Amino acid sequence: MRKPREALAEQSGQSKRLRVSSNIGENVFSIIPVEALAEQSGQSKRLRVSKYLRNFEYGGKHFLYHSCLGNPIEVVEDYPDFIEAINSGVTLEQLNVLPEIKKEVEQLIELSLVEFSDEPDLIERGIIENDELIETGKLVNMLVLDVSTRCNMGCSYCNVHKTQDKHDINGGLMDFDIAKKSVDEYIKLVIESGKKTASISYFGGEPFLNYKMLKRLMRYVYSLRRIYPQLSIYHGVSTNGTIIDDEILKDLKDLEVRVAISLDGLQLDNDQKRSFSNGKGTFWIVEQNLKKLVKQKIDVEIVTTISEHNAFSIPKFVDFLVDIGIKDLSLKSCAYRDYEDNQRRDVYEAVITGVHYAKKKGIRAREGHGDLDYTRGCQGLGGILCVEPSGDVFACPEGIRIKLGDFDSLSSIPKKSQEYRFVSSRITGNLPDCRGCDVEGLCRGGCAGQSEYNFDDIYKVDKSACESIRRNIKRNLAIRASFD
Ligand code: SF4
Numbered sequence: 001m002r003k004p005r006e007a008l009a010e011q012s013g014q015s016k017r018l019r020v021s022s023n024i025g026e027n028v029f030s031i032i033p034v035e036a037l038a039e040q041s042g043q044s045k046r047l048r049v050s051k052y053l054r055n056f057e058y059g060g061k062h063f064l065y066h067s068c069l070g071n072p073i074e075v076v077e078d079y080p081d082f083i084e085a086i087n088s089g090v091t092l093e094q095l096n097v098l099p100e101i102k103k104e105v106e107q108l109i110e111l112s113l114v115e116f117s118d119e120p121d122l123i124e125r126g127i128i129e130n131d132e133l134i135e136t137g138k139l140v141n142m143l144v145l146d147v148s149t150r151c152n153m154g155c156s157y158c159n160v161h162k163t164q165d166k167h168d169i170n171g172g173l174m175d176f177d178i179a180k181k182s183v184d185e186y187i188k189l190v191i192e193s194g195k196k197t198a199s200i201s202y203f204g205g206e207p208f209l210n211y212k213m214l215k216r217l218m219r220y221v222y223s224l225r226r227i228y229p230q231l232s233i234y235h236g237v238s239t240n241g242t243i244i245d246d247e248i249l250k251d252l253k254d255l256e257v258r259v260a261i262s263l264d265g266l267q268l269d270n271d272q273k274r275s276f277s278n279g280k281g282t283f284w285i286v287e288q289n290l291k292k293l294v295k296q297k298i299d300v301e302i303v304t305t306i307s308e309h310n311a312f313s314i315p316k317f318v319d320f321l322v323d324i325g326i327k328d329l330s331l332k333s334c335a336y337r338d339y340e341d342n343q344r345r346d347v348y349e350a351v352i353t354g355v356h357y358a359k360k361k362g363i364r365a366r367e368g369h370g371d372l373d374y375t376r377g378c379q380g381l382g383g384i385l386c387v388e389p390s391g392d393v394f395a396c397p398e399g400i401r402i403k404l405g406d407f408d409s410l411s412s413i414p415k416k417s418q419e420y421r422f423v424s425s426r427i428t429g430n431l432p433d434c435r436g437c438d439v440e441g442l443c444r445g446g447c448a449g450q451s452e453y454n455f456d457d458i459y460k461v462d463k464s465a466c467e468s469i470r471r472n473i474k475r476n477l478a479i480r481a482s483f484d
């Protein structure tokens with residue numbers, strides 16, 4: 001008896017062809033007549049190609065990706081035949097006789113590039129779910145307290161020291177009553193919304209410049225774990241790592257505070273951009289403090305701002321981190337808008353290479369959004385409530401200036417604040433200028449803060465930049481597909 005596959009292959013000369021290949025797993029070229037697949041079983045669900053599937057060519061190769069989720073994959077040149085075949089109404093069960101093809105189709109289902117025909121629309125579902133999360137307060141997953149807008153450093157890419165006067169309400173230092181009340185309100189919100197986890201971040205400027213208050217606050221937050229045993233309460237501090245004395249070290253250890261330290265590479269790279277206001281580099285002191293933190297077994301994440309000056313030496317930096325025992329590395333993008341496209345490409349390739357290298361060395365490395373990834377724009381506005389020293393609450397510590405409410409009624413912000421709803425609804429599908437764009441859910445209309453700055457409207461986008469954005473995102477998708 002002849003195998004069905006052979007029978008199909010024989011007919012393929014006259015028939016429409018399904019031919020698909022991917023660079024994930026084994027590369028398989030399969031040629032079969034579509035008619036053999038299109039027969040309906042009547043029992044199982046039909047497959048269809050996602051309406052968000054897009055394609056492009058880069059470096060002579062062909063790629064498919066999802067315009068909302070990314071998920072790039074390299075394919076053979078005549079993939080349109082494959083798309084046509086899938087859309088002809090085939091079911092997954094019908095592919096049982098063609099295990100190689102089935103495996104590839106399953107891979108595409110996993111990437112959401114192929115789906116079952118009764119699946120609801122991804123964007124519409126996302127909007128409904130987001131509305132529910134806003135309504136119930138569940139969207140909020142972190143409280144950020146801007147405990148000090150002052151900073152002892154003068155990094156060249158940072159605006160904090162340049163806008164010191166603007167932030168100097170209450171001397172730029174948050175007082176304990178505002179911080180404590182904000183925490184109480186946040187915990188109330190977590191409990192009312194039925195969530196089980198609370199995350200509190202001490203942010204700045206440099207938080208340790210307000211240490212007397214911060215120490216009291218960290219103790220208070222730690223004590224809440226006993227009062228609310230049903231909650232997992234985490235707290236962490238983002239610091240430049242230059243002001244960590246023995247007292248701070250002990251408190252961080254005893255109060256189980258996670259630490260994120262900014263460091264942009266080894267001495268030469270770091271000190272180019274990260275220096276004290278007198279111009280002296282900071283690497284030497286951060287290195288000393290890192291070693292002390294690791295010795296105390298305190299959780300430390302390194303946050304590195306990447307630009308052309310340090311992107312190419314990530315592997316050497318990773319070796320240094322491995323040597324001193326750091327396990328977490330987060331790479332953020334610096335706004336290098338002046339870069340030419342090829343510079344962006346080189347930096348992105350260097351970042352991806354660095355991330356893969358770090359993972360091989362046992363470091364949990366993450367790329368940030370922006371030019372370091374194929375995504376940009378806000379990821380989950382409304383997820384953070386950020387309290388400034390004045391007690392005003394905002395949605396983002398660095399971007400939008402739409403005030404959401406006040407610290408002393410923070411728990412009611414999700415339900416009562418029109419501004420909160422307005423800001424939190426800025427998600428894929430709700431930006432009229434972006435509907436149907438090839439990178440709709442990846443670009444997400446860019447930074448809301450930038451839109452506010454440019455147009456005084458967070459729902460407007462700078463259309464003059466779109467062509468270059470789409471080109472950059474597709475290039476990053478291609479680079480990513482080649483690495484994965
Ligand atoms: S407003 Fe800008 S800075 Fe803030 S979360 Fe959005 S992209 Fe990031």
Ligand code: SF4
Nearest residue numbers: 434437443445461466
């Ligand atoms: S800002 Fe432009 S590139 Fe970005 S999603 Fe909107 S239309 Fe697309």
